[in-house]
Amino acid sequence: MQLALTDDELAFRDELRAFYRTEIPSEIRNRARHGQELSKDDFVTAQRILNAHGLAVPNWPVEWGGREWTPIQRHIWHEEMQLASVPEPLTFNTKMIGPVIAQFGSREMQERFLPATANLDIWWCQGFSEPEAGSDLASLRTTAVRDGDYYIVNGQKTWTTLAQYADWIFCLVRTDPNAVKKQVGISMLLFPLDTPGVTVRPIKLIDGGFEVNEIFLENVRVPAENLVGEENRGWTYAKFLLGNERTGIAAVGQTKVRLWLAKEYAKQTRQGGGTLLDDPVFATRVAELENELLALELVQLRVAAGSADGQPNPVSSILKLRGTELQQATTELLVDIAGPESLPCEGDDPDWARRSTANYLNYRKTSIYGGSSEVQRGIIASTILGL
Numbered sequence: 212m213q214l215a216l217t218d219d220e221l222a223f224r225d226e227l228r229a230f231y232r233t234e235i236p237s238e239i240r241n242r243a244r245h246g247q248e249l250s251k252d253d254f255v256t257a258q259r260i261l262n263a264h265g266l267a268v269p270n271w272p273v274e275w276g277g278r279e280w281t282p283i284q285r286h287i288w289h290e291e292m293q294l295a296s297v298p299e300p301l302t303f304n305t306k307m308i309g310p311v312i313a314q315f316g317s318r319e320m321q322e323r324f325l326p327a328t329a330n331l332d333i334w335w336c337q338g339f340s341e342p343e344a345g346s347d348l349a350s351l352r353t354t355a356v357r358d359g360d361y362y363i364v365n366g367q368k369t370w371t372t373l374a375q376y377a378d379w380i381f382c383l384v385r386t387d388p389n390a391v392k393k394q395v396g397i398s399m400l401l402f403p404l405d406t407p408g409v410t411v412r413p414i415k416l417i418d419g420g421f422e423v424n425e426i427f428l429e430n431v432r433v434p435a436e437n438l439v440g441e442e443n444r445g446w447t448y449a450k451f452l453l454g455n456e457r458t459g460i461a462a463v464g465q466t467k468v469r470l471w472l473a474k475e476y477a478k479q480t481r482q483g484g485g486t487l488l489d490d491p492v493f494a495t496r497v498a499e500l501e502n503e504l505l506a507l508e509l510v511q512l513r514v515a516a517g518s519a520d521g522q523p524n525p526v527s528s529i530l531k532l533r534g535t536e537l538q539q540a541t542t543e544l545l546v547d548i549a550g551p552e553s554l555p556c557e558g559d560d561p562d563w564a565r566r567s568t569a570n571y572l573n574y575r576k577t578s579i580y581g582g583s584s585e586v587q588r589g590i591i592a593s594t595i596l597g598l
Contacts (some may be wrong), residue, residue, distance in 0.1 A: 216283070224287045227266075231295035234260055244296035244373030244468060245348040246570050251334070251376045258331040268329045268375040272313050275325045286426040286515035291429055293464025296361075303335040303373075304328045308381045311399070313438035315448055324401075336374040336404075337424060339449065341367060346583070347393045348383070349446065353428060355384035357435070362386075362400060362410075364431040374411050374424040379403050383429075385390045387443050399445040401437040408432070453581075460581045461534025463508050469541045470500060476548050476563065486546060489595060507533050532587040535577040542571040587593050 216224065240251045249426060261267040262276065269288055270311075271277035280288070292299060309328045312320055327333045344351040353366025364384055374380070382400050390396030404411060408431040413421040439448055477488040487493055507530065514526050546553045549564035578584045591596040 216287075220283055220287065223284055224291060227288060228295065230264070230266070231291060232251055234264070235295070235297045240296040240299065242382050243298055245472070246469075246566050249298055254298050254301060254376075255331050255334075258300050258304075261297075261300060261332045268305050268309060271307075271309060271325075272327070275309075275313055275321065276329045279373070282515045283512075286512065290464045293462065294467060296468060301331060303377075303381075304331060304333070305335055307337060308335050308401075311439060311448050311452050315444075316452065319436075320439070334373075334377045336371050336377035336380050338371060338380045340370045342369050342425075345370070348449070349397070351383055351385060351397065353382070353384050354388065355386050355398060355400060355433070357386070358432075360435050362433045362435060362438070364400065364402075364428050364433055366428050368412070368426040368428070369412075369423075369579045369586050371424045371426050372422060373402065373424060375413060375421065377404055380426070381439070383445050383449060390443065394444055394446040396486050397445040397449070398442050399439040400433050401439065402431065402433040406431050406433070416573070418572040420569065420573070422573070446553040456574065461507060461511055461530040461589075462538055463504065463534065466504055466534070466537050466541055469538075469545070470497070470504065472563075473497070473541060473544050473548060476545070480548060496544070500537065500544070503533070504537055507537065525590060528582075528587040528590040528594075531582060532584055532591070535584065537570075538577050539574050542567070542574045546571045 235257055239257055242249055242253065258267055263279060265276065266288065268276045269278040269280055269285055273279060278284075289299075293594050305328075309325060312324055312328070316324070324333065328335065338353075339348055339351075340579070341351050341353060351366075352568065353364065353368065354365045355362040362384070364382070366384070368380075370381065371377075371380070379401060380403075382402065383397055384400055385396055386398040387396030402409075404426075407508055408429045410427040411428070413428070414423050414425055415421055416423065439445070469482035474488060477485050477493065477497070480487040482490060488497070510533075512563040514530060545563075549567045553563075554565070555567045582590075
């Protein structure tokens with residue numbers, strides 16, 4: 212298989228590269244590059260610029276803002292965005308609920324939600340996980356009982372990422388508690404978070420941040436017209452949604468940027484008569500990570516080049532597994548470079564060294580979400596190795 216980019220693909224890459232570096236405000240990209248917290252306005256600003264130029268939702272149907280690109284062009288679009296440290300279009304909008312509505316929603320629902328979703332006029336959050344239904348999502352207990360033109364929703368969701376910014380939630384609920392299979396009795400509802408009966412409470416994480424929340428639902432009245440597709444088919448829509456979530460999860464471009472920053476910081480760290488980067492043991496560690504990342508990049512390019520039929524490629528499990536391992540390895544590398552300076556210091560504005568610990572802790576999640584490493588190893592063993 213030819214993995215080198217063609218002249219047309221190189222021209223496409225250069226056009227995107229120039230756009231990302233000139234049209235997206237440099238202060239937003241700098242904050243993203245150095246792992247600083249981005250505000251809601253940062254995300255909205257970046258996505259609206261992308262959307263105005265047809266670059267927010269290229270994987271959607273053309274009617275709703277998509278582009279008729281090849282898989283390689285889509286790969287370049289995503290890779291160059293990461294390399295330029297452009298905040299990616301909000302996953303909940305562009306990879307999750309947007310494609311679901313485009314595929315399964317009514318025409319009225321598509322017209323109502325898709326333009327606003329692409330432009331981040333609506334910020335969505337994901338109401339899937341519950342206190343006793345995380346990895347075993349089909350065991351969810353949140354109920355929705357039909358009452359005339361409404362559903363009455365009661366239950367609790369947890370680990371709801373960025374719900375503090377969100378306007379609406381796409382929520383899995385149990386509409387048939389007597390279904391023979393627990394997956395069969397699940398539906399998907401859409402409703403705003405300011406609906407009476409909805410309470411959002413932040414969860415403080417080990418890195419000190421408030422990235423996730425728990426949501427309490429008490430007699431929440433949701434119009435029946437906000438049901439996605441058909442009642443009791445929510446599990447089908449959830450599987451479709453999660454398949455979209457896992458695209459690009461290897462984050463090779465982001466890891467490249469983080470590794471480049473690690474080398475820059477190592478050059479600034481004095482050790483003996485030189486710098487940390489001059490230390491042969493440390494330099495070997497960096498070189499090994501660079502080689503592993505290059506190998507992963509080639510696999511990613513191979514997957515992109517071979518996905519023209521639109522069918523899922525089981526090799527994507529390798530990308531997810533190894534990609535998240537390398538993400539975690541680079542955050543660990545930054546903590547090691549920072550040394551004692553990585554310890555949090557109350558009252559001081561955090562610099563890169565102190566942020567490195569929070570990023571390291573936060574990135575422990577990458578081997579869990581989107582399908583845990585254990586799940587990916589099982590897929591690799593059964594589907595690729597035939598074990």
